[in-house]
Amino acid sequence: xxxxxxxxxxxxxxxxxxxxxxxxxxxxxxxxxxxxxxxxxxxxxxxxxxxxxxxxxxxxxxxxxxxxxxxxxxxxxxxxxxxxxxxxxxxxxxxxxxxxxxxxxxxxxxxxxxxxxxxxxxxxxxxxxxxxxxxxxxxxxxxxxxxxxxxxxxxxxx
Numbered sequence: 001x002x003x004x005x006x007x008x009x010x011x012x013x014x015x016x017x018x019x020x021x022x023x024x025x026x027x028x029x030x031x032x033x034x035x036x037x038x039x040x041x042x043x044x045x046x047x048x049x050x051x052x053x054x055x056x057x058x059x060x061x062x063x064x065x066x067x068x069x070x071x072x073x074x075x076x077x078x079x080x081x082x083x084x085x086x087x088x089x090x091x092x093x094x095x096x097x098x099x100x101x102x103x104x105x106x107x108x109x110x111x112x113x114x115x116x117x118x119x120x121x122x123x124x125x126x127x128x129x130x131x132x133x134x135x136x137x138x139x140x141x142x143x144x145x146x147x148x149x150x151x152x153x154x155x156x157x158x
Contacts, residue, residue, distance in 0.1 A: 009046045013144035014036065015053070023054040028064050031056070032071055041072040075110045077119035079157045081137050088132035093147070097133055100123060100147035104154060118154070 017034040022028045022102045022128060031054070042065055051058050065071045086092045098109055101120055105113050112119040126134050131143025135153070142153055 005068045011049065014046060014049050018053055025056055025060050028056050028060050031063060032065055036071060040076045041074060049122055077116050079118050079137050081120045081135060082123045082126065085122050086133045088129035089134055092133035096147045097135060097145055100150040104151050131132040
């Protein structure tokens, strides 16, 4: 059970999403995208609601939710940090930056801080190689990052 499985879901909101998206298996991905857009992850009660109120089987829901990396079964932190590990960023020191973030926040890659402030993930490319190495925090891009700058960057986010 995740830390937020007791999250209150809004059945009326989920009913609207189902009505707009559909009830059969072809609607699974758009439904999950809609749920995640609302809650920032796929809470268990919302998935159960979708299964109970559509013709989509549990195997279809969980198969898709666990196969595609766009879906999250665990809550995100308030701030999502992405470290680019594409070729230019890798050569520029992405591994050291990731280590510095992990050490600073006391988490592993893919983890969320205990206080729910940050989630860290590694991505293949952020599409701005000229700024390598790059991290994003939410929608803010930080280029030419050095490991020693990590603490200062992260301190600017509440």
